[in-house]
Amino acid sequence: MTEVKTQPITSLEDVPKPRFRHLLGIEPLEAWEIWSFLHAAAFFKRYLQISPQSSIPNSLTGKSLVTLFYEPSTRTRTSFEMAARKLGMGVTHIAVAAASVVKGESLKDTVLTLYALGYDAFVIRHSHSGAPHFVARVLEERARQTNGKVPSVLNAGDGMHEHPTQALLDLLTMWEVFGRIEGLKVAFVGDILHSRVARSGMWALLKLGAEVRFVGPPTMVPEGFATFGVRICRTLPEAVRDADVVYLLRLQLERQQAGLFPSINEYHRLFGMDLRKLQELCPQALVMHPGPMNRGVEIASDLADSEKARILDQVTNGVAVRMAVLWLLLSE
Numbered sequence: 001m002t003e004v005k006t007q008p009i010t011s012l013e014d015v016p017k018p019r020f021r022h023l024l025g026i027e028p029l030e031a032w033e034i035w036s037f038l039h040a041a042a043f044f045k046r047y048l049q050i051s052p053q054s055s056i057p058n059s060l061t062g063k064s065l066v067t068l069f070y071e072p073s074t075r076t077r078t079s080f081e082m083a084a085r086k087l088g089m090g091v092t093h094i095a096v097a098a099a100s101v102v103k104g105e106s107l108k109d110t111v112l113t114l115y116a117l118g119y120d121a122f123v124i125r126h127s128h129s130g131a132p133h134f135v136a137r138v139l140e141e142r143a144r145q146t147n148g149k150v151p152s153v154l155n156a157g158d159g160m161h162e163h164p165t166q167a168l169l170d171l172l173t174m175w176e177v178f179g180r181i182e183g184l185k186v187a188f189v190g191d192i193l194h195s196r197v198a199r200s201g202m203w204a205l206l207k208l209g210a211e212v213r214f215v216g217p218p219t220m221v222p223e224g225f226a227t228f229g230v231r232i233c234r235t236l237p238e239a240v241r242d243a244d245v246v247y248l249l250r251l252q253l254e255r256q257q258a259g260l261f262p263s264i265n266e267y268h269r270l271f272g273m274d275l276r277k278l279q280e281l282c283p284q285a286l287v288m289h290p291g292p293m294n295r296g297v298e299i300a301s302d303l304a305d306s307e308k309a310r311i312l313d314q315v316t317n318g319v320a321v322r323m324a325v326l327w328l329l330l331s332e
Contacts, residue, residue: 006180009039015328022136022153023325025162027205034204037168038175040324041317045172046085048320053241056323060330061088062122068094068110069156070126075291075315076156076165080123083322092119111135115142120330121152129159152329160194166290167200169321171208173314176244177286182209187273187285189261190298193220197290198249199332202230215239216249216271219260236271240282247288248273248298263296274300278308286310 009015026034047056066082067077077093084091094114107126114122122139124132132155136258143150157163175181186205188198192214205217214221215233225283226232233239240246251267261267278287287299287309295301305308 006035006182008042012040013325015040015043017305021150021329022132022155023164023329024132024136024153024155026164026167026200026207027162029203029207031207032194034168034171034207036328037321037324038087038172039170040328041168041277041320042175044323044327045317045320052256054065054168056087059087059327061085063088063330064090064092064118065121065123065326066092066114066155067123067156068096068114068125069123070096070107070131071157071284073125073156075318076125076163077123079315079318080154080156080165080322083326085120085317085324086319086323088118089326094217107135108138111138112142114152115139119151120149121154121326123156124158125156131158132156133158152331154325157195157196160199161196162200163196163290164196164200165318165321165325167204168325169314169317170201170247170288170290172317172321173288173310175286176313176317177310178244181205183212184244185213185242186210186245186247187213187215187243188247188249189236189239190216191220191252191264191274192216192225192249193222193260194252195249196328198247201247206230213239213243215287216259217267227288236273237281243282243285245288246273246278246282246285250290250292251294251298270295272296272298273303275302275306276306278303288314291315292331 015036018036067080069077081091124135132153136153138148155162155164171181178184192198202212211235213231214225215236221232223232287303289299289311293299294306
């Protein structure tokens with residue numbers, strides 16, 4: 001069993017490589033693998049702070065990455081692309097709306113075409129849960145047939161399933177603030193049912209010894225999560241009163257059409273957070289959000305723009321985390 005190290009490292013050589021070639025989710029990872037990603041990310045962040053405009057010398061020079069996003073993204077896609085360039089990789093973005101996909105090309109055929117072009121890493125975002133896992137199987141089978149090398153597949157969000165690099169950048173942000181993950185109390189607030197951010201965050205935090213709480217409209221917080229060790233709360237005060245982190249999830253406004261909550265105003269009254277409410281319920285807590293924010297719905301502008309919010313820190317940490325993921329999966 002690999003030793004779990006929770007103190008910062010001074011050399012990438014001290015970071016053990018994960019068991020998998022792909023990063024498809026947090027659920028299959030062991031605690032030491034999560035810490036490997038966090039240690040490497042902390043190392044890269046320190047490097048970027050010293051030399052913000054430079055790339056890492058010879059890190060992954062000659063390797064290439066393609067981003068294939070079937071859903072819109074600003075933060076995830078651009079930070080993956082910046083991370084790859086910082087490591088010396090070649091980067092290609094496939095604009096799905098302008099690609100052969102609109103002519104009816106299947107995901108499998110698109111991926112096989114890109115494999116034939118020789119990419120070393122595929123970053124996939126898709127509306128269907130399990131799509132990156134399917135891509136990984138397609139690439140592994142093709143590599144066997146051609147006696148070639150299997151590219152790495154990185155899940156940038158698949159349906160309602162997982163968003164692993166979001167969980168890692170969230171953990172890095174918490175680790176920087178508190179100096180630990182074990183024992184933290186983290187309350188996720190909002191649409192748990194449809195949130196891949198909450199699922200990946202749950203797995204990551206529980207594996208590292210934190211307490212996880214879920215709260216939101218009853219139609220959006222499945223009781224089944226309690227079987228994993230999550231504390232299901234009925235009201236916002238119950239969930240956040242002694243929390244270290246209040247994690248406000250983006251309310252997917254399209255869900256209102258399904259009748260899962262009465263109105264946006266009612267949601268904001270019961271589960272939205274502003275600076276006054278934070279100071280009344282949990283003045284000690286920090287606030288996080290995966291973006292994009294619905295200001296005035298799940299989070300008020302006075303809170304989003306306050307020192308209590310670590311939202312821009314999360315964005316900054318996304319580059320370091322994705323550098324860490326690429327380096328650990330692709331370096332020889």
